[in-house]
Amino acid sequence: xxxxxxxxxxxxxxxxxxxxxxxxFDTPRGVARVVDDVSLSVRSGEIVGVIGESGSGKTLTAxxxxxLLPKRARVRSGSIRLAGESLIGxxxxxxxxxxxxxxxxIPQDALRALNPVLRVDTxxxxxxxxxxxxxxxxxxxxxxxxxxxxxxxxxAAQAKKYPHQFSGGMQQRAMIAMGLALxxxxxxxxxPTTALDVTVQAQVLKLLREIRDTYGTSILFIxxxxxxxxxxxxxxxxxxxxxxxxxxxxxxxxxxxxHPYSEALLRATPTARSVQAELVSIPGQIPLPSExxxxxxxxxxxxxxxxxxxxxxxxxxxxxxxxxRCWHCEPRP
Amino acid sequence: MIRLILIRLLAFISTLIAAxxxxxxxxxxxxxxxxxxxxxxxxxPQAIMRFEAMNGLNRPLHVQYxxxxxxxxxxxxxxxxxxxxxxxxxxxxxxxxxLELAVLAFLIANLIAIPLGTAAAFFHQEGPDSLITLAAxxxxxxxxxxxxxxxxxxxxxxxxxxxxxxxxxxxxxxGRNLEHMIMPAASLGLVSSALLLRIMRTxxxxxxxxxxxxxxxxxxxxxxxxxxxxxxxxxxxxxxxVGAVEFGFLFGGVVIIEDIFLLPGIGSLVLVGIIxxxxxxxxxxxxxxxxxxxxxxxxxxxxxxxxxxxxxxxRAGR
Amino acid sequence: xxxxxxxxxxxxxxxxRRVNWRRYRLLAIGGSLAALTLLSALFAHVIAPYSPYxxxxxxxxxxxxxxxxxxxxxxxxxxxxxxxxxxxxxxEVAVVAVSVGLLGGTIIGIVSAYFGGLVDLALMRxxxxxxxxxxxxxxxxxxxxxxxxxxxxxxxxxxxFIPGFSRLARASTQAVLRQQYVEAARTVGxxxxxxxxxxxxxxxxxPLLVEAAVAFAYAVLLESARSFLGLGAQPPEPSxxxxxxxxxxxxxxxPWLGIVPGMAMFLCVLGFNLLGDGLRDLFDPHLRD
Numbered sequence: 001x002x003x004x005x006x007x008x009x010x011x012x013x014x015x016x017x018x019x020x021x022x023x024x025f026d027t028p029r030g031v032a033r034v035v036d037d038v039s040l041s042v043r044s045g046e047i048v049g050v051i052g053e054s055g056s057g058k059t060l061t062a063x064x065x066x067x068l069l070p071k072r073a074r075v076r077s078g079s080i081r082l083a084g085e086s087l088i089g090x091x092x093x094x095x096x097x098x099x100x101x102x103x104x105x106i107p108q109d110a111l112r113a114l115n116p117v118l119r120v121d122t123x124x125x126x127x128x129x130x131x132x133x134x135x136x137x138x139x140x141x142x143x144x145x146x147x148x149x150x151x152x153x154x155x156a157a158q159a160k161k162y163p164h165q166f167s168g169g170m171q172q173r174a175m176i177a178m179g180l181a182l183x184x185x186x187x188x189x190x191x192p193t194t195a196l197d198v199t200v201q202a203q204v205l206k207l208l209r210e211i212r213d214t215y216g217t218s219i220l221f222i223x224x225x226x227x228x229x230x231x232x233x234x235x236x237x238x239x240x241x242x243x244x245x246x247x248x249x250x251x252x253x254x255x256x257x258x259h260p261y262s263e264a265l266l267r268a269t270p271t272a273r274s275v276q277a278e279l280v281s282i283p284g285q286i287p288l289p290s291e292x293x294x295x296x297x298x299x300x301x302x303x304x305x306x307x308x309x310x311x312x313x314x315x316x317x318x319x320x321x322x323x324x325r326c327w328h329c330e331p332r333p
Numbered sequence: 334m335i336r337l338i339l340i341r342l343l344a345f346i347s348t349l350i351a352a353x354x355x356x357x358x359x360x361x362x363x364x365x366x367x368x369x370x371x372x373x374x375x376x377x378p379q380a381i382m383r384f385e386a387m388n389g390l391n392r393p394l395h396v397q398y399x400x401x402x403x404x405x406x407x408x409x410x411x412x413x414x415x416x417x418x419x420x421x422x423x424x425x426x427x428x429x430x431x432l433e434l435a436v437l438a439f440l441i442a443n444l445i446a447i448p449l450g451t452a453a454a455f456f457h458q459e460g461p462d463s464l465i466t467l468a469a470x471x472x473x474x475x476x477x478x479x480x481x482x483x484x485x486x487x488x489x490x491x492x493x494x495x496x497x498x499x500x501x502x503x504x505x506x507x508g509r510n511l512e513h514m515i516m517p518a519a520s521l522g523l524v525s526s527a528l529l530l531r532i533m534r535t536x537x538x539x540x541x542x543x544x545x546x547x548x549x550x551x552x553x554x555x556x557x558x559x560x561x562x563x564x565x566x567x568x569x570x571x572x573x574x575v576g577a578v579e580f581g582f583l584f585g586g587v588v589i590i591e592d593i594f595l596l597p598g599i600g601s602l603v604l605v606g607i608i609x610x611x612x613x614x615x616x617x618x619x620x621x622x623x624x625x626x627x628x629x630x631x632x633x634x635x636x637x638x639x640x641x642x643x644x645x646x647x648r649a650g651r
Numbered sequence: 652x653x654x655x656x657x658x659x660x661x662x663x664x665x666x667x668r669r670v671n672w673r674r675y676r677l678l679a680i681g682g683s684l685a686a687l688t689l690l691s692a693l694f695a696h697v698i699a700p701y702s703p704y705x706x707x708x709x710x711x712x713x714x715x716x717x718x719x720x721x722x723x724x725x726x727x728x729x730x731x732x733x734x735x736x737x738x739x740x741x742x743e744v745a746v747v748a749v750s751v752g753l754l755g756g757t758i759i760g761i762v763s764a765y766f767g768g769l770v771d772l773a774l775m776r777x778x779x780x781x782x783x784x785x786x787x788x789x790x791x792x793x794x795x796x797x798x799x800x801x802x803x804x805x806x807x808x809x810x811x812f813i814p815g816f817s818r819l820a821r822a823s824t825q826a827v828l829r830q831q832y833v834e835a836a837r838t839v840g841x842x843x844x845x846x847x848x849x850x851x852x853x854x855x856x857x858p859l860l861v862e863a864a865v866a867f868a869y870a871v872l873l874e875s876a877r878s879f880l881g882l883g884a885q886p887p888e889p890s891x892x893x894x895x896x897x898x899x900x901x902x903x904x905x906p907w908l909g910i911v912p913g914m915a916m917f918l919c920v921l922g923f924n925l926l927g928d929g930l931r932d933l934f935d936p937h938l939r940d
Contacts, residue, residue: 066551071458099553112544117566117642127552162642178552351780470928474921476872478879479913482895486902486909589876604880 013084015185015218016042016065016103021078023060023069025289032289033076035060036242042186047212047219049233049250051226051265055286057242058222062188065220066105067095083185100127104179108191110171114163120147120174121159127181146177150207169200176207183215190222205232226265230254235321238262241286241297244315248322258324260302296327304328337638345631352623353405353616357398360612360619371414371610388414401616411613420617424599428621430500431587431598433510434517435625438583441522442529446576450533451560451568457538466534473527477586481520481593488516498595517594521586525579532576537568566640573637580629584622599625678929684922685864691735692742699732703889712905722907724898730907733889734915740878740890741919744805745870749863751809756816757859763817764824775821778814804883808873812866819862823855857934864927868920875916891916 023035035057042048050058063069065080067087080087082102090098099105104127107113115123124146125139134142140159147155150173163171172192179187189208193201209232211217221233229236229250236253238246238261246259257263284301293299295310302309308327315323316330372380385391389400404411410420453465489497495516501509540546541564549563584600591600599618606615638644691698700720707727714722721730763774877883878892886893891912898908 068547068550096553096555099551101553105548105551107544107548109544113548115545115549115563115567117570117640118563123548126549126554130553130558162646164643165646175548178548348780355780470924471921474868474917474924476875476913476916476920478876479895479916482899482902482909482913485899486906490903490906589880592880607882 014041014043014081015046015083016040016220017079017081018061018065019079019081021061021064021080022076023057023064024074024076026072026074027290029290034073034242034289035064037078038239038242038244039078040237040244040247042218042220044185044218045212045216046235047208047221047233049221049223049229049236050239051223051229051236052239053224053286055241056239058239059190061239062105062190062220062222065103065186065188066099068099068105097131100184101131101182102184103186103188104182104184106172106175106179106187106189106192109195110168110175110192111163113175114171116163118162119159120161120163120166123163124159124174124178124181127178131182142181143177146181147174149180150174150177151203152177168196169203172196172200172204173207176204176211180211180215180217183217185218187211187217187219188222189219191224192221193228194223194225201228208232238265241292242289243297243325245298245326246322246324247315248318248324252319252322258318258322258329259298259326260304260328261298262324264301264303296325337644338635341631341634345627348627349624352627353402353620354398356616356619356623357401358394360615361394361397405617405620410617413614414611415609415614420613423602423614424617424621427597427599427602429502430596431591431600431622432625433503434514434521434587434591434596434598434600435583435629437514437518438521438525438586441518442525442579442583445523445526446529446533447569447572450530450572451537451565453530453534454537454541454568455556455560457541462534466531469527469530469534472523473531475524477520477524478589478593480524481516481590484516484520485593498593500596513594513596517590517596520590520593521583524586525583528579528582529572529576533568533572536571536575537564540564540568543567570637570641573633573640577630577633580626580633584626584629587622675929677925678933681864681922681925681927681929684918685867685926686922688738688919688922689742691738695736695739699729699735701729701732703728703733703736704887705729712901712908714905714907721911722905724894724905724908725901730894730911733894734891734911737889737891737894737912737915738919740884740888741871741874741916744808744874745867747802747805748808748812748870748873749866751806752812752816752866753859753863755809755813756818757820757855759813760817760820760822761824761855764821764828771821774817778817781811782814782818804874804877808870812870815866816859816862819858820855823858827855857930861927861931861934864923864930868923868927871916871919871923 018038018040021035021038022033025032025034038057038061040048040050040061050061052058060069060073064075065082065087067090069075075088078088082098085098087095087098114120119140121140121143122136125134125136125141125143128134128139128142129136144155144159147159152158152170152173158166158170163174166174175192187208192208193204196204205228208219208221212219221229223229233250235248236250237244238253238259240261246253246257246262253262254266257266287293287297287300295312296302296305297312299305299309306327313325313327313330315325317323318329372384376384382391389397392400401411408421410424412419413423449465449469453462453469456462456465485497488495495512497516498513500513503510545567546559546563549559554563587598588600588603590596591598592604595601599621602614602618603622605611606618705728707723709727710719710723711725711727712723713719716722719729719731721734724730724733759774759778763771874883875890875892875895878890879896881893881896884890884893886897894912895909895916898905898912902909
């Protein structure tokens with residue numbers, strides 16, 4: 001990748017800034033708020049993790065950055081800024097220019113995310129054709145370069161194949177190559193390693209780190225797997241039932257989680273063997289958006305709930321860059 | 334790839350043989366009527382017996398069948414009971430007309446069904462979808478022979494634009510050929526398009542909900558590109574496979590339409606065979622129609638397989 | 652949003668009235684048209700203003716008027732009355748045909764799925780063969796060979812329906828068999844036949860009803876086509892098909908003769924198709940949301 005874009009000096013302006021984002025869904029039972037007042041940021045060159053169980057709203061948050069929310073979902077309030085540009089209410093033409101070029105999406109199931117009737121090099125090279133007007137032949141050749149960059153073996157030969165002929169790990173690499181095609185400032189990865197086995201998972205994580213180190217690309221990494229998070233991320237946000245309950249540097253939170261949910265997650269994290277960290281040891285289930293308890297949303301499953309928890313706690317600062325929404329973190333007078 | 338075609342061919346042949354057996358049995362269920370139809374109502378029992386002996390109609394059924402099959406494989410389809418004309422050449426002469434009708438109808442049906450079905454899927458759960466689906470439902474309920482009648486009423490009787498019957502070979506005079514063929518083809522094609530439209534709509538809705546469509550959108554592809562480059566081929570594969578069932582209806586309709594528009598094709602020959610109890614004619618014509626349907630089905634199957642890389646390239650090569 | 656839910660199992664009433672109305676619209680329209688056809692067939696002698704056979708050559712080929720709402724045909728007979736009476740043949744044929752197909756198909760399908768193995772394989776191969784045959788062709792040939800007798804026509808069409816129904820019945824039965832209550836019934840010692848009737852049948856009915864409505868429409872279509880070709884009901888007996896066929900020849904003088912019988916066919920077929928669609932939506936669990 002020779003044509004780099006001038007990168008923002010680290011920390012001057014966040015690559016991604018989400019403020020007070022709330023997303024609602026129309027359901028037959030009424031309006032459900034699936035993402036509630038979420039704020040997060042990703043600085044240049046950072047790898048930020050968003051952790052939560054399925055149903056926590058993390059995927060929807062990510063999709064809103066791409067403008068790809070499902071039909072019945074609506075952004076109720078809040079703002080999303082990509083390198084300073086506000087994305088809410090953007091005309092479709094501008095969205096199309098941004099997608100793939102400034103921000104790229106790497107979804108979970110690579111096999112289903114790849115078009116079965118198109119060759120791999122066509123799909124990987126397509127962003128160049130769409131955004132730069134690169135003719136197809138040249139775009140396909142560039143695709144081979146991209147596949148080389150993601151360490152696909154025999155890239156020239158494999159590029160001509162179809163997705164179903166690739167293994168799971170190869171498919172995910174192809175998706176990453178597709179995402180890198182236009183050197184975006186931000187990669188949004190939605191559980192990209194969940195469907196892979198352990199060894200392949202490690203390789204993909206290594207690849208992502210390498211991309212950040214080499215090109216300075218920021219990564220928003222969505223997962224429910226804490227093992228992955230520890231290895232890859234600089235900072236993390238813990239989401240529960242649509243809201244962020246704790247955020248901070250990964251080492252800090254792992255060393256001493258301050259929200260009961262984060263703590264329960266870490267206790268439940270298994271050893272390296274069972275990578276699919278199903279958080280079953282926390283009793284109870286995540287509440288439906290339409291059935292949130294009044295007050296702190298975690299109160300029904302919390303082992304240390306007390307009477308203050310009848311009110312929803314605001315985020316309390318614990319130290320620099322580390323906050324948690326728990327009454328236990330309220331600074332003592 | 335070759336194996337694919339061979340399997341299909343085998344299925345084709347076995348179905349054809351089975352179909353010919355079924356046809357043969359069906360036609361010969363009622364004995365004696367062939368003779369009476371050929372010789373007239375006041376035929377004497379002796380005349381009938383002589384007729385049957387001459388034509389081998391008094392032999393056991395399976396003997397008759399095998400005899401017919403043997404001859405048919407060499408291209409000898411016997412001669413008409415009515416006028417002693419050899420059936421084989423007559424079939425050959427009429428085949429192009431029926432084929433042209435079927436192809437035209439097929440084109441009309443798909444030219445309507447594919448774009449409109451795609452549009453309906455694209456606007457799923459919005460206004461245009463309901464409208465298109467409603468139109469398709471209404472169109473699909475129209476009997477094709479009534480549509481033919483209405484078209485003749487409008488374009489022949491009222492507007493004097495098109496002829497109500499007859500045929501002119503294409504290579505002699507393309508213009509007149511189309512004048513004769515457009516209403517028959519439209520009668521068949523429009524009604525067929527209704528079902529095909531609904532099938533296309535369903536497959537396209539499913540395709541548009543796929544993850545790879547979301548990937549294409551996430552790359553910044555405009556919706557037109559998404560539909561044409563990413564969705565269409567994926568939707569066509571199941572569309573072809575499921576829509577192939579329409580061929581049966583299409584060729585069935587050919588029989589009636591050829592009768593209405595006085596087109597000298599195989600369809601009208603089937604009718605003639607039925608009315609006159611002319612078994613060789615009926616058997617030959619019905620068989621040709623069956624072959625046509627089975628061939629169309631097989632072709633469509635092959636095309637669908639070829640379009641799908643998952644069928645063409647095995648997973649072995651990594 | 653795939654969170655496991657502890658929400659109440661009973662689906663709460665939909666708050667949007669619009670959803671309900673839409674759902675029953677198809678059913679209402681289809682049902683009305685279907686009912687219209689059935690009523691015409693059953694009560695033709697009550698509804699029709701004239702006898703379908705009354706000739707009055709002096710008044711032939713007249714357009715719609717006060718005395719004859721849909722005009723008269725080439726022999727001066729009242730078109731409206733003949734159209735109403737013609738419903739009888741269509742309904743008669745369709746009812747028997749669908750019954751034959753439904754009965755035969757359901758039995759074959761359930762038996763096939765229940766006993767499985769060789770029985771299943773053999774029956775399904777047979778069904779496949781019948782299915783791959785161009786239906787209309789088989790219909791025409793069968794009807795032709797069996798003569799113009801109406802009963803034979805009904806049976807012939809019914810036979811054509813059997814594969815479709817059997818496939819449905821088999822699939823539904825297999826789905827039901829996977830459920831636990833059949834196992835429970837067996838362990839309690841219920842005989843095979845009782846299981847078939849009491850446990851399997853009720854759950855298999857719904858998709859069959861939908862298919863029956865659509866098959867009814869198709870049967871009407873086939874019968875009309877047959878009559879149109881002159882192979883069905885013979886004049887002076889009125890059927891929509893032969894009315895259209897004869898009327899066609901007189902369209903130059905009276906276009907209504909080419910429109911009315913076809914319109915009757917169309918409305919009947921449309922009605923039963925919509926009925927089928929409406930029933931399908933009614934039974935579809937997905938749409939209950």
